[in-house]
Amino acid sequence: MTKRVVLIGHPVAHSLSGAMQQGAFDALGIDARYEPWDRTALELPDAIADVRGDDDILGANLTVPHKERVVPLIDRLTEDAQLTGAVNTLTREGRRLVGHNTDVQGFATALDRLVGRQKMPRQAVVLGAGGGARAVVFTLIREGFQRIVVFNRHLHRAESLVKHFGRSAAHMDLRAMPWHESIIESELAKTRVVVNATSIGLGGDESPVSGAIIPAGLLVLDLIYSRTRFLRDAEAAGSTVMDGETMLLHQGAAAFSLWTGQPAPLELMANALSGARAHGLRSAEGELAGPEPELAPAEEAAASTAG
Ligand code: NDP
Numbered sequence: 001m002t003k004r005v006v007l008i009g010h011p012v013a014h015s016l017s018g019a020m021q022q023g024a025f026d027a028l029g030i031d032a033r034y035e036p037w038d039r040t041a042l043e044l045p046d047a048i049a050d051v052r053g054d055d056d057i058l059g060a061n062l063t064v065p066h067k068e069r070v071v072p073l074i075d076r077l078t079e080d081a082q083l084t085g086a087v088n089t090l091t092r093e094g095r096r097l098v099g100h101n102t103d104v105q106g107f108a109t110a111l112d113r114l115v116g117r118q119k120m121p122r123q124a125v126v127l128g129a130g131g132g133a134r135a136v137v138f139t140l141i142r143e144g145f146q147r148i149v150v151f152n153r154h155l156h157r158a159e160s161l162v163k164h165f166g167r168s169a170a171h172m173d174l175r176a177m178p179w180h181e182s183i184i185e186s187e188l189a190k191t192r193v194v195v196n197a198t199s200i201g202l203g204g205d206e207s208p209v210s211g212a213i214i215p216a217g218l219l220v221l222d223l224i225y226s227r228t229r230f231l232r233d234a235e236a237a238g239s240t241v242m243d244g245e246t247m248l249l250h251q252g253a254a255a256f257s258l259w260t261g262q263p264a265p266l267e268l269m270a271n272a273l274s275g276a277r278a279h280g281l282r283s284a285e286g287e288l289a290g291p292e293p294e295l296a297p298a299e300e301a302a303a304s305t306a307g
Contacts, residue, residue, distance in 0.1 A: 001031075006035045067103075077099045106254070107223075151176075181210065
């Protein structure tokens with residue numbers, strides 16, 4: 001009987017993760033199908049009940065906008081999921097569902113590649129406070145960052161995030177700030193790492209901030225898997241940039257191992273991502289994935305992973 005892994009999000013459309021995961025199942029001779037389920041927030045509890053009740057479903061991915069909302073619907077959380085308060089991967093233990101957060105591994109790998117041989121910086125600005133931002137902030141705290149400022153359109157969400165990490169961040173300065181360009185500008189001038197964890201730039205050529213306020217010499221990571229305006233502006237200002245491909249690949253590889261118990265075929269998955277992107281598909285996270293004129297650093301990193 002063909003097993004299934006489902007991707008639950010809204011929207012999910014055509015999925016780069018589908019190409020990456022299906023390619024890996026097929027290459028390893030695993031009889032499984034990766035299936036997108038477009039479910040709204042209202043439909044999420046039923047979708048989770050459907051996963052729980054069907055033994056042929058090996059597990060699932062959760063994407064925008066469900067990563068936090070799904071937490072109370074899950075039977076057990078792994079440590080990373082519990083500590084971030086967000087779930088992007090489900091596995092099953094019989095009729096019980098286990099929530100994992102493989103975005104943490106994905107972001108940690110991306111950050112490591114972005115920083116390269118330099119000393120790990122200690123200050124970061126995070127734009128956004130959703131499910132993805134939680135994996136980002138958790139990883140930055142674990143990496144020893146001493147000051148992290150989180151900006152979000154709805155300030156209360158950034159404040160909840162800060163409160164959630166209260167204990168693990170007790171030794172350092174983690175704070176939420178209101179989304180005003182002048183305040184963001186002043187924080188960018190004091191920081192080393194900037195992460196866009198908003199979905200601004202996902203559907204159109206918009207940036208969360210004006211290019212004029214981005215200083216030179218930053219390390220800039222956009223979770224969106226394309227060469228966004230934000231990344232182009234940051235690069236033009238003299239910063240080192242990386243898009244969301246490395247994170248997408250490594251969170252996917254970790255999820256694959258959880259579902260199958262086998263090491264992920266990383267090179268094959270990287271090639272499947274590039275191939276799907278060249279055909280204009282969207283990623284599991286919904287990012288536009290049209291062909292790019294040249295390789296972004298993150299793509300080079302993924303290509304070297306693949307090498
Ligand atoms: P959520 O829906 O949980 O959060 C969305 C975030 O974007 C919130 O901070 C929200 O702010 C902000 N936002 C959305 N629209 C606007 C807007 N018009 N103006 C200002 N802020 C806005 O999504 P996720 O956290 O799961 O994902 C966020 C982004 O990260 C997506 O682009 C996703 O594709 C990407 N991602 C990529 C991954 C990868 O592997 N490369 C992994 C995880 C995420 P507010 O709270 O005020 O609404």
